[in-house]
Amino acid sequence: xxxxxxxxxxxxxxxxxxxxxxxxxxxxxxxxxxxxxxxxxxxxxxxxxxxxxxxxxxxxxxxxxxxxxxxxxxxxxxxxxxxxxxxxxxxxxxxxxxxxxxxxxxxxxxxxxxxxxxxxxxxxxxxxxxxxxxxxxxxxxxxxxxxxxxxxxxxxxxxxxxxxxxxxxxxxxxxxxxxxxxxxxxxxxxxxxx
Numbered sequence: 001x002x003x004x005x006x007x008x009x010x011x012x013x014x015x016x017x018x019x020x021x022x023x024x025x026x027x028x029x030x031x032x033x034x035x036x037x038x039x040x041x042x043x044x045x046x047x048x049x050x051x052x053x054x055x056x057x058x059x060x061x062x063x064x065x066x067x068x069x070x071x072x073x074x075x076x077x078x079x080x081x082x083x084x085x086x087x088x089x090x091x092x093x094x095x096x097x098x099x100x101x102x103x104x105x106x107x108x109x110x111x112x113x114x115x116x117x118x119x120x121x122x123x124x125x126x127x128x129x130x131x132x133x134x135x136x137x138x139x140x141x142x143x144x145x146x147x148x149x150x151x152x153x154x155x156x157x158x159x160x161x162x163x164x165x166x167x168x169x170x171x172x173x174x175x176x177x178x179x180x181x182x183x184x185x186x187x188x189x190x191x192x193x194x
Contacts, residue, residue, distance in 0.1 A: 036078045038087070038100070038107055042071040049091040056083050077102055084110070093117055118162075118180045120189045125169040127191050131162040133182060140181040146174050168193045 040051070053062040053075070062075075082103035089096045094117055099110040118131040133139055136158050143152040143166065156162050166178065171193045180187045 038075040040073050052088045054086040118187050127166040129164040133160055133162050136160050137183045142179045144177045
């Protein structure tokens, strides 16, 4: 009986691990053999994302909304001047920013920065907040009404997973804004109470 229980537990753990790994999105950003080319390959989890290439002066030189379930594109960067550029992929749950260098007839990927965004989920008159905060930065949460009066404020320190529930069941009819700030990034979510 113990052997069957152990086998069942191990099988369940392996199944959970495989399902978890299957949900990991695939993003391939690589330079090609041809000079000044960049190849981007995305899987279905990046559907409904925005892709941008930004120059050193913060000018958007390329922008595209990705709506396909599988996306592959080769970028010919021959017409770009030598310098640094940001390659940004943004969707509702995260943003990925690659710093790329174009110069001497080639493209180099210098660094990658990933930023997880808070996930808001509404259920009735309640709003739930989840934020993966891997750097354990201080997270500041504030709630404002439509007259910009602060109704709630909290700083969460040293937490890698931030969860919060807001109950608007007894709130007055109004539009409320939840502001979440983690380091340099600020996110907003509105909820209308009728």
